[in-house]
Amino acid sequence: MRYQPVAARAGWLALLLLTSLPLAAETPPPAVALSWPERSYRWFYNPEGEPEWVAAAGGALWVRQQVESWSPCGFRLEYGGLTTLAVAEMDGANVVGWRDDGKDYSGWTRWRAYRDGRAIEADVVLYRNIFERYRQQGIDALLELKKTLIHEVGHVLGLTHSTVPGDAMTVKLRTRPEWVLPSANDLARCRARYPG
Numbered sequence: 001m002r003y004q005p006v007a008a009r010a011g012w013l014a015l016l017l018l019t020s021l022p023l024a025a026e027t028p029p030p031a032v033a034l035s036w037p038e039r040s041y042r043w044f045y046n047p048e049g050e051p052e053w054v055a056a057a058g059g060a061l062w063v064r065q066q067v068e069s070w071s072p073c074g075f076r077l078e079y080g081g082l083t084t085l086a087v088a089e090m091d092g093a094n095v096v097g098w099r100d101d102g103k104d105y106s107g108w109t110r111w112r113a114y115r116d117g118r119a120i121e122a123d124v125v126l127y128r129n130i131f132e133r134y135r136q137q138g139i140d141a142l143l144e145l146k147k148t149l150i151h152e153v154g155h156v157l158g159l160t161h162s163t164v165p166g167d168a169m170t171v172k173l174r175t176r177p178e179w180v181l182p183s184a185n186d187l188a189r190c191r192a193r194y195p196g
Contacts, residue, residue: 032113032115032116032117033117033158033193034111034113034117034119034122034155034156034157034158035117035118035119035158035193036075036118036119036157036158036194037118039074039075039076039194040075040076040077040078041075041076041077041078041094041119041122041156041157042078042080042094043067043077043078043079043080043094043095043096043124044079044080044081044082044083044085044093044094044095044096045060045063045064045079045081045082045083045095045096045097046082046083046084046085046086046087046095046096046097046098047059047060047082047097047098048084048097048098049097049098049099049100049128050098050128051098051128051131051132051141053135053141053142054142054145057142060082063096063149064079066146066149066150066153067079067096067149067150067153069150069181069182070150070153070154070157070182070187070190072187073157073182073187073190073191073194074190074191074194074196075157075190075194077153083095087099087123087124087125088108088110088123088125089123090110090112090121090123091121092120092121093121094121094122094123094156095123095124096123096124096126096149097123097124097125097126098125098126098127098128099125099126099127099128100127100128100129101127101129102125102127102128102129102130105127105130106126106127106130106131106134106144106145106148107124107125107126107127107148107149107151107152108124108125108127108152109122109123109124109125109152109155109156110122110123110125111123111155111156117158119156119158122155122156124149124152124153124156125152126145126148126149126152131144131145139174140175140177143175143177144174144175146175146181147168147175147179147181150168150181150182151168151169151171154168154169154182154186154190157190157193157194158193159186159189159190159193162185162186162189164183164185166179166183166185167182167183167185167186168181168182168183168186169182169186169189
């Protein structure tokens with residue numbers, strides 16, 4: 001049944017209600033583009049479950065450097081520090097953290113937004129068990145973690161997947177050491193999303 005407003009005032013009220021209702025998702029539906037109107041994302045890192053090899057690479061500082069690699073697009077990524085809040089709980093805090101229940105992906109972005117795409121929160125889940133599998137297969141897990149983290153933060157910023165090899169937003173391509181991530185194309189897409 002389609003809603004027909006009785007008057008223009010009722011139509012504005014219906015529009016206001018529709019755009020202010022939260023929508024929860026793990027990946028944006030095609031019609032919704034996640035956005036941060038303030039061009040700012042304050043996030044926290046939960047190191048619980050962090051692999052030893054990540055701690056050896058610098059732990060929280062290393063993670064922070066990867067997240068901040070998106071800064072050249074003009075978006076403010078504010079590190080709030082360490083937290084004990086769980087990742088992917090949708091508790092009002094933006095958390096980057098670890099879980100061991102990954103199946104097909106090395107990382108995932110779980111978010112909540114209003115129906116018009118304005119973000120409420122977004123957590124980045126890193127699946128330790130997948131990275132440990134990479135290590136067992138002789139794959140450079142730290143390099144794959146770098147790409148995964150940068151890729152998932154790209155989703156936090158509202159970017160979709162790319163088909164350009166060498167972009168952080170590509171999928172199903174093994175990362176190459178010579179890639180500079182995020183790529184110039186990734187950053188251009190971010191700047192187009194958040195102009196000015």
